[in-house]
Amino acid sequence: MRKVAIIGAGMTKFGEEWNRGFRDLIIEAGKAALEDSKLPGEDIEALYVGTMASGSLIGQEHAGALIADFMGLTPIPSTRVEAACASGGVALRQGFMAVASGMHDIVVVGGVEKMTDVTGGNVALALGGAGDQEWELFTGATFPGIYAMMARRHMLEYGTTEEQLAAAAVKNHKNASMNKFAQFQNEITIETVMKSKQVASPLKVFDCSPVTDGAAAIVLCPLEKAKKLCEKPIEIVASAQASDTLALHDRKSLSSVYATQVAAKKAYEMAKVSPKDIDVAEVHDCFTIGEIMAIEDLGFFPKGKGGKATEDGKTALNSEISINTSGGLKGCGHPVGATGIKQAVEIAWQLRGSAGARAAKDAEIGLTHNVGGSGATAVVHIYKKAF
Amino acid sequence: MDESLAITWRRIPERYRLEGSACSKCSSNFFPPRKLCPTCRRKGTISAKTFCGKGKIYSFTEIFSPPGGFELEAPYTIAIVQLEEGPKITAQITAPHGEIKIGDPVEMVFRKIQEDGEEGLIHYGFKFRLVK
Numbered sequence: 001m002r003k004v005a006i007i008g009a010g011m012t013k014f015g016e017e018w019n020r021g022f023r024d025l026i027i028e029a030g031k032a033a034l035e036d037s038k039l040p041g042e043d044i045e046a047l048y049v050g051t052m053a054s055g056s057l058i059g060q061e062h063a064g065a066l067i068a069d070f071m072g073l074t075p076i077p078s079t080r081v082e083a084a085c086a087s088g089g090v091a092l093r094q095g096f097m098a099v100a101s102g103m104h105d106i107v108v109v110g111g112v113e114k115m116t117d118v119t120g121g122n123v124a125l126a127l128g129g130a131g132d133q134e135w136e137l138f139t140g141a142t143f144p145g146i147y148a149m150m151a152r153r154h155m156l157e158y159g160t161t162e163e164q165l166a167a168a169a170v171k172n173h174k175n176a177s178m179n180k181f182a183q184f185q186n187e188i189t190i191e192t193v194m195k196s197k198q199v200a201s202p203l204k205v206f207d208c209s210p211v212t213d214g215a216a217a218i219v220l221c222p223l224e225k226a227k228k229l230c231e232k233p234i235e236i237v238a239s240a241q242a243s244d245t246l247a248l249h250d251r252k253s254l255s256s257v258y259a260t261q262v263a264a265k266k267a268y269e270m271a272k273v274s275p276k277d278i279d280v281a282e283v284h285d286c287f288t289i290g291e292i293m294a295i296e297d298l299g300f301f302p303k304g305k306g307g308k309a310t311e312d313g314k315t316a317l318n319s320e321i322s323i324n325t326s327g328g329l330k331g332c333g334h335p336v337g338a339t340g341i342k343q344a345v346e347i348a349w350q351l352r353g354s355a356g357a358r359a360a361k362d363a364e365i366g367l368t369h370n371v372g373g374s375g376a377t378a379v380v381h382i383y384k385k386a387f
Numbered sequence: 388m389d390e391s392l393a394i395t396w397r398r399i400p401e402r403y404r405l406e407g408s409a410c411s412k413c414s415s416n417f418f419p420p421r422k423l424c425p426t427c428r429r430k431g432t433i434s435a436k437t438f439c440g441k442g443k444i445y446s447f448t449e450i451f452s453p454p455g456g457f458e459l460e461a462p463y464t465i466a467i468v469q470l471e472e473g474p475k476i477t478a479q480i481t482a483p484h485g486e487i488k489i490g491d492p493v494e495m496v497f498r499k500i501q502e503d504g505e506e507g508l509i510h511y512g513f514k515f516r517l518v519k
Binding site for chain 2: 120121122124125128134135136137138139140141142144145148149150152153156197198199200201202203247248249250254
């Protein structure tokens, strides 16, 4: 297996981008990544694109071919990858395997979601497809509701409080305030979260990631070649993915995400590092409880201590471990299929030292963690400076 | 999501009567029914099993932002119920959110779940109510 590196990274502004459509977003991100790599488009051998629900959200399937077409990249192979909210992370893994295997040298991996072209109720229906349509969503359950039931178990089993959940949102808004690509660049307080409208108790509006339009892209190539092509290649030292039951109710535990634990263990083994070696991580905080469970399941904090650690500021920028420097899904926004790629873009910027005011100082090793649905898919990648 | 007549008809045993399945090789019970035992896979022996409809609340939430089709119901309570026979399932609870807690005993009741618009199907199925 060949070693694989990121040699280009780019993304669009995340937000309610009413004046831009699906195609505009992915083209802008792709161009930014390619310009960053300084490679001509003719060198690209294959495309992988994560998008979760283009069919429900804009009535468009066959997104792989569409993107190759409008990026002027026909006839190279272009593959759409779908794994709900983990579509981006799984697409990255497909690109990684294509390069690692020797099948392709230069591969572009993108992620995109256009979510504001339909009304809120339809967005909820489309995202519901990440769970079990027949046995969860049919009853009137929603995704915030599903995560709310995880939160309630976590609170019962470990004494986690609503204020501790809120602390994750407060920290992520602070990080997002230093990110010009973020949807929300305003700081909030614990009180903002606690007084916000109930969505699915105990989760409130400010516990939830928003509806977002956006795209992100990276350029991959073999590490040996990367060292000749660019000054600051970032090596992907681990790529791991795990699956679990589609429906939350079939899991043994609701207060942890087993697929994350399995993917993390495999990733640490592959990278030959341990959780304490990670300097900066982008984790899947679709809801605040998601971040609390992630920092426990990834091994950064003992099970049940994630809420306290967050409240004590141990996950803030340049503290014990810098978590979600981009602002996470809560602050930076969550264009579902784009999220997994945006996480990789952020870690590449952090390790190259180009994250500006939100730089995690002296970061050498980074990690991304992308979850599909309530934990039926989890993808973990680990990155190292290769310069 | 608007469902066709076919799926509504096909799901009647499960949704109206809590018919699931069981694997006699490893004695696991499944609801919704599985046609393949995830433990024994092809070596398992699957048969139909009707659940008694009694269980306990394992976790719950009150939905304030409903998906399309449930606007008139909100707020309503959704729970994961652990059935006496083992499996956990997702269902609405008929009692208001403030009246329930984790561990409360509940039993299945037959209720209208949702309607597909003015001319669409009316979907029936299980909800759970508190056992006093």
